[in-house]
Amino acid sequence: MTQAYDPGNIFAKILRGEIPSHRVYEDDAVVAFMDVMPQGIGHTLVVPKAPSRNILDADPATFGPLFAVVQKVAVAVKKAFNADGVTLLQFNEPASGQTVYHLHVHVVPRFEGVPLKPHSGQMEKPEVLAENAGKIRAALGS
Incomplete structure (x- = not known):
């Protein structure tokens, strides 16, 4: 049984x-921000504003706006970090x-031969997150 939100x-x-x-994108339905414990450079989280634990209890109307932003962010992080x-x-x-336990999608730029770092609980320096967020915002054109 799924727990309540x-x-x-x-x-x-x-x-x-x-x-x-460190927000990189926001609209009426979705926010994207830097993961403070990134598994790779530019690791971004895309989060709907609508409350749900995960995909199992989300209103299906959440997915269109969420994945439209996931695609925008994916294109931007690929460009921002080459x-x-x-x-x-x-x-x-x-x-x-x-x-x-809030629905979210991880968007992680990937590089040939470079594995993802473990989700170790090690927080990235705020200045690094700010710099990476700036690169993504620039790639988004905002």
Whole structure:
């Protein structure tokens, strides 16, 4: 059985502005910001504003706006970091590796021969996140 959505989760707090983030994109339905524990340079999270734990309980109307922004961000991070490709990751419930219970998609620029770093809990320096966010915003044209 799926648990109820918790409005106290960290992404809900980021969406409300209670916790700072390095935002790269925002519209009426979606926010994209830098992952503070990136698995690679430019690791960005795309998060719908609509509350849901994950893909299993989300309103289907959430997916169109969410994945339109996922595509925009994927194109931008590939350009911003001159990446060879882009990995999209999306986890649902603990058995899948989900640790933050608000629907989100990871967008990670990828480079030939460079593996993803483990999700170690090691936070990136704020100045590095700010610089990378600036590169992505520039690639988005904002």
